[in-house]
Amino acid sequence: MFDLRDLYMQVIVDHNKAPRNFGVLKEYNHDADGYNPLCGDKLHVYVHVNDDEIIEDISFEGEGCAISVASASLMTETLKGKPIADFPDSFERFQHMVTSDINEEPDEEKLGKLAVLAGVREFPSRIKCAVLCWHTLKSAVEDSHEIAKTE
Amino acid sequence: MMDIAKIRADFPILSQQIYGKELAYLDNAATTQKPQCVIDAISHYYAFDNANVHRGVHALSERATAEYEGARKIIAGFFNARSEREVIFTRGTTEAINLIASSWGGANIRSGDEVLITHMEHHSNIVPWQMLCEHVGATLKVAPINDAGELIMHEFEALLSERTKLVGVVHMSNALGTINPIEAIIEKSHAVGAKVLIDGAQAAAHLAVDVQALDCDFYVTSAHKMYGPTGIGVLIGKEDILESMPPYQGGGDMIRMVTFEKTEYNDLPYKFEAGTPHISGANGFGKAIEYIQNIGFEAISTREKELLAYATSKAEAFDGLRQIGTAREKACVLSFVLDSVHPHDLGTIVDRDGIAIRAGHHCAMPVMQFFKVPATARASFSIYNTEAEVDALFVALKKAQDIFA
Ligand SMILES: Cc1ncc(COP(=O)(O)O)c(C=O)c1O
Numbered sequence: 001m002f003d004l005r006d007l008y009m010q011v012i013v014d015h016n017k018a019p020r021n022f023g024v025l026k027e028y029n030h031d032a033d034g035y036n037p038l039c040g041d042k043l044h045v046y047v048h049v050n051d052d053e054i055i056e057d058i059s060f061e062g063e064g065c066a067i068s069v070a071s072a073s074l075m076t077e078t079l080k081g082k083p084i085a086d087f088p089d090s091f092e093r094f095q096h097m098v099t100s101d102i103n104e105e106p107d108e109e110k111l112g113k114l115a116v117l118a119g120v121r122e123f124p125s126r127i128k129c130a131v132l133c134w135h136t137l138k139s140a141v142e143d144s145h146e147i148a149k150t151e
Numbered sequence: 152m153m154d155i156a157k158i159r160a161d162f163p164i165l166s167q168q169i170y171g172k173e174l175a176y177l178d179n180a181a182t183t184q185k186p187q188c189v190i191d192a193i194s195h196y197y198a199f200d201n202a203n204v205h206r207g208v209h210a211l212s213e214r215a216t217a218e219y220e221g222a223r224k225i226i227a228g229f230f231n232a233r234s235e236r237e238v239i240f241t242r243g244t245t246e247a248i249n250l251i252a253s254s255w256g257g258a259n260i261r262s263g264d265e266v267l268i269t270h271m272e273h274h275s276n277i278v279p280w281q282m283l284c285e286h287v288g289a290t291l292k293v294a295p296i297n298d299a300g301e302l303i304m305h306e307f308e309a310l311l312s313e314r315t316k317l318v319g320v321v322h323m324s325n326a327l328g329t330i331n332p333i334e335a336i337i338e339k340s341h342a343v344g345a346k347v348l349i350d351g352a353q354a355a356a357h358l359a360v361d362v363q364a365l366d367c368d369f370y371v372t373s374a375h376k377m378y379g380p381t382g383i384g385v386l387i388g389k390e391d392i393l394e395s396m397p398p399y400q401g402g403g404d405m406i407r408m409v410t411f412e413k414t415e416y417n418d419l420p421y422k423f424e425a426g427t428p429h430i431s432g433a434n435g436f437g438k439a440i441e442y443i444q445n446i447g448f449e450a451i452s453t454r455e456k457e458l459l460a461y462a463t464s465k466a467e468a469f470d471g472l473r474q475i476g477t478a479r480e481k482a483c484v485l486s487f488v489l490d491s492v493h494p495h496d497l498g499t500i501v502d503r504d505g506i507a508i509r510a511g512h513h514c515a516m517p518v519m520q521f522f523k524v525p526a527t528a529r530a531s532f533s534i535y536n537t538e539a540e541v542d543a544l545f546v547a548l549k550k551a552q553d554i555f556a
């Protein structure tokens with residue numbers, strides 16, 4: 001049977017306790033709010049994309065459940081230093097992982113650390129916690145000025 | 152003494168396993184489970200008596216009408232309404248409040264008037280008044296609460312004035328468990344000429360309500376929180392007030408005579424029941440009330456106090472737990488946060504032990520804002536809950552703490 005530890009893996013617990021890239025960036029050129037009304041999760045994501053179109057720096061702040069905080073922490077860690085042009089693919093890959101069939105193995109090579117979040121598939125009501133930060137980042141890079149929601 | 156085992160046996164849903172564990176259903180403030188007699192009443196209606204009400208001359212329609220009106224009579228008796236004309240079926244508490252805001256409020260609340268509510272209202276007793284106030288140019292006033300989650304009475308009184316046209320107060324808070332002193336609230340509100348609406352969504356299954364003794368103008372509740380079906384509730388209003396109000400919705404059943412020039416509205420309560428009603432729902436509601444009556448509020452109250460006291464003492468002894476809502480007068484609700492675990496994670500973790508609790512803002516975001524928490528975990532109890540289920544909850548809470556240790 002599916003175990004709680006498959007969701008609350010040590011990596012997730014660690015990232016929740018000590019989120020990476022937490023706080024406001026001194027310099028940023030994109031940012032957005034994300035809100036999950038069901039749980040009250042609130043995020044704000046800041047991104048600095050440099051002249052070479054590289055995500056030079058990225059951070060988040062806010063409050064939420066362990067899944068949403070760990071997911072934001074892992075997302076920022078993974079994307080820092082990557083070309084912004086790769087973001088749509090990363091977004092799709094993550095979205096696919098958390099909504100795919102439970103028997104489909106996550107592509108760990110491509111997903112890297114993000115694969116630890118594959119466990120949310122077994123907890124349908126928690127999927128939106130994991131994807132909130134990704135939707136928030138999407139509205140930040142698209143400068144949509146709309147509060148990202150996952151409902 | 153209540154025979155808990157016997158009561159549990161009345162609720163077929165309770166004897167199941169979730170993820171291989173005994174179900175402990177502790178989300179009764181969201182909705183209660185249904186006893187077999189209620190389920191039977193609904194299926195019996197569809198199997199044997201289904202027809203539209205108030206319009207057929209055939210046997211089935213007469214039976215359906217008798218059952219539907221019979222339920223109204225049971226409800227009138229339960230709340231001690233003056234007559235069945237004061238008992239209006241709605242879809243639930245939310246629709247009842249919207250009916251009052253739209254019909255009574257639309258006719259009686261003008262620019263410069265005030266509507267007074269409290270800081271612990273459910274969104275359904277906030278938003279309809281905000282909408283109305285915005286529409287007519289009235290002002291919504293909010294009476295504050297203290298750190299225990301109790302209404303601050305003298306501040307409430309200070310907000311009452313001749314401008315106050317309506318006071319809307321929750322009888323028992325779903326987010327905090329607080330029971331409000333509605334007798335005093337009604338008396339003081341009437342003294343300034345305001346009408347009073349009591350939101351009884353949570354209270355009606357736990358406390359005896361006598362609308363005449365209370366002298367409240369409107370009392371509203373939902374069947375699904377009282378062991379009845381979803382999709383049906385009731386508005387009980389004073390006849391003279393209901394009589395003076397314009398209809399809420401137009402359609403069949405609410406008319407006496409229609410021509411293209413003019414429509415003559417039906418008598419109470421039908422004036423407010425446009426369209427084919429939720430007939431089976433009303434029947435189930437009536438049965439649910441009889442179920443409560445058979446147990447009796449004395450036994451219910453004794454038992455529920457006992458269980459809340461048991462859960463509260465466990466909560467007080469639990470390291471890292473902060474209770475949200477510690478009113479002296481409170482019922483059936485244990486709302487809390489843990490230091491190290493977000494309520495939403497908690498909800499998921501205890502669910503894997505078969506324990507159903509609610510995690511979130513409980514449709515009372517201003518309460519969350521007051522206590523400066525994004526959400527709380529809430530265990531809410533009912534007549535069929537046991538000490539063993541409370542124990543299981545606290546074992547699961549410990550497990551959650553360990554995961555995040
Ligand atoms: C205090 C209170 N008021 C109103 C409501 C709304 O009831 P319903 O959703 O049945 O209309 C609820 C239900 O959660 C409640 O607890």
